[in-house]
Amino acid sequence: DIQMTQSPSSLSASVGDRVTITCRASQGVKYDLAWYQQTPGKAPKRLIFAASSLQSGVPSRFSGSGSGTEFTFTISNLQPEDSATYYCLQHNDYPLTFGGGTKVEIK
Amino acid sequence: EVQVVQSGVEVKKPGDSLKISCRGSGYSFPSYWIAWVRQMPGKGLEWMGSIYPGDSNTRYNPSFQGQVTISADKSISTAYLQWSSLKASDTATYYCARSFAMDVWGQGTAVTVSS
Numbered sequence: 308d309i310q311m312t313q314s315p316s317s318l319s320a321s322v323g324d325r326v327t328i329t330c331r332a333s334q335g336v337k338y339d340l341a342w343y344q345q346t347p348g349k350a351p352k353r354l355i356f357a358a359s360s361l362q363s364g365v366p367s368r369f370s371g372s373g374s375g376t377e378f379t380f381t382i383s384n385l386q387p388e389d390s391a392t393y394y395c396l397q398h399n400d401y402p403l404t405f406g407g408g409t410k411v412e413i414k
Numbered sequence: 415e416v417q418v419v420q421s422g423v424e425v426k427k428p429g430d431s432l433k434i435s436c437r438g439s440g441y442s443f444p445s446y447w448i449a450w451v452r453q454m455p456g457k458g459l460e461w462m463g464s465i466y467p468g469d470s471n472t473r474y475n476p477s478f479q480g481q482v483t484i485s486a487d488k489s490i491s492t493a494y495l496q497w498s499s500l501k502a503s504d505t506a507t508y509y510c511a512r513s514f515a516m517d518v519w520g521q522g523t524a525v526t527v528s529s
């Protein structure tokens with residue numbers, strides 16, 4: 308199985324800050340990586356696909372980069388509504404695997 | 415509008431059987447994989463398995479193989495996740511999502527198993 312190690316598991320930042328989350332894959336997944344946002348009681352929402360492509364309708368302050376085994380998700384200019392848990396997903400090989408999640412709190 | 419809509423909340427007893435559903439609309443249902451994802455209370459996301467409704471080709475996470483059955487009826491654009499004998503540890507919210515890259519998600523089905 309491909310293990311997705313996501314870090315940090317939680318962070319606290321202020322409105323306007325730049326926030327970075329990392330996912331490391333235990334083996335290469337090419338560009339087959341997506342990022343999701345989940346708020347309490349809601350379904351996950353895809354923000355980034357193919358490692359760096361922004362989902363239609365998602366604000367441009369969200370971005371992704373990387374390939375192979377190292378991936379980064381960035382929120383620039385953090386907003387109050389960005390308080391959520393974020394997950395990465397690799398869909399390159401079975402079983403599909405998610406990162407453990409990063410809870411983002413607004414100070 | 416592309417949507418996947420799931421069946422409602424379920425409250426069951428240990429040993430009960432259960433089948434929950436996920437209906438796709440606004441796209442060619444047979445042509446896209448449907449994934450099932452479990453989220454236990456306060457925990458992260460786990461891929462359970464996926465089905466291609468066009469030919470019912472199914473892939474399971476080994477962690478869930480034999481514990482659940484995934485099926486689909488393309489004539490009514492619906493995928494299913496079923497249990498033959500529920501356990502308390504099956505208490506969770508179950509999501510379906512379109513495609514391996516999980517671009518569109520259902521609203522989730524909360525399943526509670528308690529005596």
